[in-house]
Amino acid sequence: MNPRDADYCSIARALAVVGDRWTLLILRDADLEQITRFEDFRDRLGIARDVLADRLAALVEAGVMEKRPYREPGRRTRYAYYLTPAGEQLRPILGALQQWGDAHRPPAVGPTVARRSARDDRPLHVAFVDDTGREVRLDDVRFTPTASYPA
Amino acid sequence: MNPRDADYCSIARALAVVGDRWTLLILRDADLEQITRFEDFRDRLGIARDVLADRLAALVEAGVMEKRPYREPGRRTRYAYYLTPAGEQLRPILGALQQWGDAHRPPAVGPTVARRSARDDRPLHVAFVDDTGREVRLDDVRFTPTASYPA
DNA sequence: ACTCTAAGTTGGAAAAACCAACCCAATGGG
DNA sequence: CCCATTGGGTTGGTTTTTCCAACTTAGAGT
Numbered sequence: 410m411n412p413r414d415a416d417y418c419s420i421a422r423a424l425a426v427v428g429d430r431w432t433l434l435i436l437r438d439a440d441l442e443q444i445t446r447f448e449d450f451r452d453r454l455g456i457a458r459d460v461l462a463d464r465l466a467a468l469v470e471a472g473v474m475e476k477r478p479y480r481e482p483g484r485r486t487r488y489a490y491y492l493t494p495a496g497e498q499l500r501p502i503l504g505a506l507q508q509w510g511d512a513h514r515p516p517a518v519g520p521t522v523a524r525r526s527a528r529d530d531r532p533l534h535v536a537f538v539d540d541t542g543r544e545v546r547l548d549d550v551r552f553t554p555t556a557s558y559p560a
Numbered sequence: 561m562n563p564r565d566a567d568y569c570s571i572a573r574a575l576a577v578v579g580d581r582w583t584l585l586i587l588r589d590a591d592l593e594q595i596t597r598f599e600d601f602r603d604r605l606g607i608a609r610d611v612l613a614d615r616l617a618a619l620v621e622a623g624v625m626e627k628r629p630y631r632e633p634g635r636r637t638r639y640a641y642y643l644t645p646a647g648e649q650l651r652p653i654l655g656a657l658q659q660w661g662d663a664h665r666p667p668a669v670g671p672t673v674a675r676r677s678a679r680d681d682r683p684l685h686v687a688f689v690d691d692t693g694r695e696v697r698l699d700d701v702r703f704t705p706t707a708s709y710p711a
Numbered sequence: 712a713c714t715c716t717a718a719g720t721t722g723g724a725a726a727a728a729c730c731a732a733c734c735c736a737a738t739g740g741g
Numbered sequence: 742c743c744c745a746t747t748g749g750g751t752t753g754g755t756t757t758t759t760c761c762a763a764c765t766t767a768g769a770g771t
Contacts, residue, residue, distance in 0.1 A: 414585070416668070416669065417667065419659075419661030420585070420654055420661055422665035422667070423657040424581075424584055426665070428584065430579060447718050448716095448717060448718075457761065458718085458719070458762095459719085460758085462720080483769065483770070484716080484768085484769070484770095485767065487718070488718080498698070501656040501660075502656040504656075504701070505656045509653060510571060512649065514574065516570065517567070521705060523703070524701060525701075525704050526690055527700045528700050533688045533690055534689060535652050535689075536652065540684075542687075543693060544695075549678045550678070551677070552591075552592040581727095598749050607728095608729050609730090609731095609750070610751070611729075612750090613749080613750060613751080635747080636736065636738065713771085714770085715769085715770085715771105716768100716769095717767100718765100718767100719764105721765090722761105722762095723762095724761085725758100725761095726758080729757085730755080731754095733751080734749105735751100736748100737746100738747100
């Protein structure tokens with residue numbers, strides 16, 4: 410990757426954390442399905458053990474997940490993986506991916522997971538909003554360079 | 561990847577299109593920087609030519625980009641790559657990644673690209689909104705299985 | 712002492728990415 | 742007409758990831 414990217418592009422820096430083939434699927438299971446254990450991730454994803462160990466360690470290192478000990482009665486202490494606040498804030502990325510997949514790669518069976526408000530059960534979607542909390546149409550969104558933008 | 565994913569998870573289906581190491585960076589340049597030509601993508605990204613050719617062809621195949629002929633005076637006809645409407649709708653994914661990168665991987669120089677409304681120049685962010693267009697807090701978002709959800 | 716289990720680690724095969732060199736087809740200049 | 746130029750690739754060989762299966766580890770229960 411272009412080294413300028415690491416300096417100037419937040420998208421590239423975010424992708425350095427979540428931009429490989431497995432990480433967002435791991436985070437999906439962690440966030441949407443409350444998966445926390447190595448074997449459960451493995452069973453659900455069918456990911457190779459070594460790759461999973463590597464990805465989880467990288468996510469802990471990146472501050473997106475944390476490893477916490479747990480103990481089931483009559484079992485030894487083991488470790489489970491939980492999202493940190495930084496990890497929970499990846500949720501709009503997952504929501505945006507899901508929304509695009511629903512719209513452009515519809516499954517035969519129809520959407521299987523919906524986004525709804527916990528408070529009043531209204532359906533939710535991911536969108537750009539202004540500083541008053543109002544949704545803005547996609548074609549009103551402009552990405553504009555700031556003073557820090559390189560030549 | 562678990563084959564159940566392709567059937568039941570829109571996130572997995574979206575990632576099948578954009579979930580490799582380069583694709584979202586290509587789309588970033590296409591959407592935010594209006595890059596359209598092979599050599600320009602190559603120069604900006606530092607991606608290998610064969611991988612770029614492969615990714616662009618895959619994006620065309622996926623209906624996210626389209627190849628259009630163009631002709632500069634005194635030059636032969638060539639092809640450039642433009643986002644389709646389906647490709648433009650990936651923008652919330654890019655916005656969400658950028659926002660997370662800004663917040664959790666801040667660059668030394670400060671954010672270099674901001675999201676603003678084209679209409680009134682208000683700063684924008686990516687969030688979950690309900691069906692009335694009002695922003696909903698992250699911890700009010702629930703991902704709930706529908707009737708189609710597998711056992 | 713022995714076994715069982717979740718969570719890894721290791722070694723070798725397969726796939727993907729990387730890199731440099733090459734190709735191709737107008738087109739303008741000589 | 743011949744040639745060099747140029748954007749957009751293709752090809753062959755090397756390095757890096759991924760995959761898969763087998764092995765290891767540590768403590769709890771028997």
